[in-house]
Amino acid sequence: MEEREVTLKTELEQVQAQIFSLQSALDDKPDYGLGEGDPAITRRELDRVLLEQLKERAAGIEHALSAMAEDDYGVCEECGQPIHPDRLAILPETRTCIRCAKARESERVG
Numbered sequence: 001m002e003e004r005e006v007t008l009k010t011e012l013e014q015v016q017a018q019i020f021s022l023q024s025a026l027d028d029k030p031d032y033g034l035g036e037g038d039p040a041i042t043r044r045e046l047d048r049v050l051l052e053q054l055k056e057r058a059a060g061i062e063h064a065l066s067a068m069a070e071d072d073y074g075v076c077e078e079c080g081q082p083i084h085p086d087r088l089a090i091l092p093e094t095r096t097c098i099r100c101a102k103a104r105e106s107e108r109v110g
């Protein structure tokens, strides 16, 4: 198994563990029906946002792992060019090269 694959699998396990504990924390806590601006509510909202982010991350890692299995890993899904190894080292689950990521980012901002 490739080292990168091991790293990704470990990361996926960690993210899934976080999702699991966050999910059960959200499920366990009853809705108190407290007023707006209550810290407990805010915390819940934050947890929900975090949960969504973690799920996205897990999906990204899963995608990267399946791409690896198909020998399709490290190719930008926008332009089809190879993604720079330095970028993959930092962001192993990324699906786009730095140029496309930047283009996407500026689209979002502008």
Ligand SMILES: [Zn+2]
Residues within 6 Å of the ligand: 076, 077, 078, 079, 080, 081, 096, 097, 098, 099, 100, 101
């Ligand atoms: Zn690209």
